[in-house]
Amino acid sequence: MTSNVRIRLPAERQKELIEKAKAKTGLSWSEFAQLFDLNAHYLSHELRNGVCTLPIQTFKRLCVISKENYDNDDVETVPSNWGQKKGGAKGGGGKPKRAKIMADKSDDLAEMIGVILGDGHLEKSYRSGHYAVKICGGEDDLEYLASFVSPLFSRVFRKQLKNFKFKKARAVMFYIHDKSVVFTLEHHGLKPGNKKDNDACIPQWIFENEAYLKACIRGVFDTDGTVFPKSTNPRIPQLELTSKIKGIQRTFRRGLLQLGFKPSKWSRTNSPKCGLYAKSQVVKFSREIGFHNSKHGRRFHDIFSKK
Numbered sequence: 479m480t481s482n483v484r485i486r487l488p489a490e491r492q493k494e495l496i497e498k499a500k501a502k503t504g505l506s507w508s509e510f511a512q513l514f515d516l517n518a519h520y521l522s523h524e525l526r527n528g529v530c531t532l533p534i535q536t537f538k539r540l541c542v543i544s545k546e547n548y549d550n551d552d553v554e555t556v557p558s559n560w561g562q563k564k565g566g567a568k569g570g571g572g573k574p575k576r577a578k579i580m581a582d583k584s585d586d587l588a589e590m591i592g593v594i595l596g597d598g599h600l601e602k603s604y605r606s607g608h609y610a611v612k613i614c615g616g617e618d619d620l621e622y623l624a625s626f627v628s629p630l631f632s633r634v635f636r637k638q639l640k641n642f643k644f645k646k647a648r649a650v651m652f653y654i655h656d657k658s659v660v661f662t663l664e665h666h667g668l669k670p671g672n673k674k675d676n677d678a679c680i681p682q683w684i685f686e687n688e689a690y691l692k693a694c695i696r697g698v699f700d701t702d703g704t705v706f707p708k709s710t711n712p713r714i715p716q717l718e719l720t721s722k723i724k725g726i727q728r729t730f731r732r733g734l735l736q737l738g739f740k741p742s743k744w745s746r747t748n749s750p751k752c753g754l755y756a757k758s759q760v761v762k763f764s765r766e767i768g769f770h771n772s773k774h775g776r777r778f779h780d781i782f783s784k785k
Contacts, residue, residue: 483534483555484531484532484533484534484555485531485532485533485534485537485554485555486531486532486554486555487528487532487554488528489527489528490528492525492526492528492532493526493527493528495537495540495541495544495546496521496525496526496540497526498544498546499540499543499544502543502544502545503543507521507522513539513543514535514536514539516536517601519612520601520608520610523642523644523651524653527642529642530655533606534555578658578661578662579658579661579662579665580634580635580636580658580659580662581634581635581662581666583666583683583687583690584634584690585689585690585693586630586633586634586693587634587666588684588687588689588690588691588693588694588697589630589693589694589696589697589770590627590630590631590634590697591663591666591667591668591680591681591684591694591697592680592693592694592695592696592697592698592699592700592701593613593627593630593697593698593700593701594611594613594663594668594697595668595673595678595679595680595694595697595698595701595726596697596698596699596700596701596702597613597614597615597619597701597702598611598612598613598614598701599611599612599670599671599672599673600660600663600664600668600669600670600671601660601670601671602660602664602670602671608655609655609656609657609659609660609661610653610654610655610656610660611653611654611656611659611660611663612651612652612653613627613639613651613652613653614649614650614651614652615649615650615701616648616649616650617648617649617650618773619650619701619771619773620650621772621773622700622770622771622772622773623641623650623652624641624652625772626770626771627639627652628641628652631652631654635656635659635662637654637656637659638654639652639653639654640652640653640654641653666681666683667681667682667683667684668681673723673726674722674723676725677723677724677725678723678725678726679723679725679726679728679729680694680698680726680729680730680732680733684733685729685732685733685736688737691733691736691737692737692766692767694733695730695733695734695737695767696767696768696769696770697770698719698726698730699717699719699767699769699774700769700770700771700774701771702719702720702721703717703718703719703720703774704717704718704719704720705717705774705777705778705781706718706777706781707781707784708755712781712784713781713782713784714757714760714781714782715760715777715778715781715782716753716754716755716760717753717754717755717759717760717763718751718752718753719751719752719753720749720750720751721750721752722749722750727744727750727752730752731743731744731752734752734754737766737767738762739754739759739762739763740754740756740759741753741754741759742754742755760778764778
């Protein structure tokens, strides 16, 4: 076996191997992932659940740590770009000489960027050839992700998102492993990696077109926003966005101001919030920006229709 080979195990065996090795170390998922120079979410969810094959060096080290011999008839060696080929992506690891840009600026792309700023992230590793876009949500977001976000992604990139349900966490993830998609989103202003560390924000080009800005604001709010009744008048809905990322705080509020809204300042709490609280403001938001996440739309109209 060589370093450009990956190991394919039955999903239950791969999960067993990873969990046994982690138990031996007593480390958190973040600390455990550092032993393999891997992203913690990638190790604890995709590799652990058998969504992706194991890099051979990771497999060997897991066997050493767990003190188990998994090198038996269940083990299958596959090429390093097996996952990308199977999923329809182009190429494996290594920095490409030319990145294929798959989408031009548009309302749809701006909204997709808003969705990723809210509940998604990009992963990119030249060394391992790992490229991914992941969008996660709770069970109550499944309808929105399946009926709106997935078709939106297909319109923009002409590719299909896959999905995975985390039973214990009551969460869902829609994802794709595709180098060209990652490079396209990076080209248009998103950065791979931790959004807080990167100080993720709405890209400047979106502010140069009102339709782009409305679409992006909608994408951010649909994923990270909440609709709730006013405490002093439960028949009036109020809108709030929660974010700990300074770049999103700064550009989301800037976008609302540019569109003629009067948002509150960000609260100075452990969970910073920015909201629209006046009736005229929430009605303006509903009419001019609206919701594509049906749970927000239903909540908004239910509050207004209370007697």
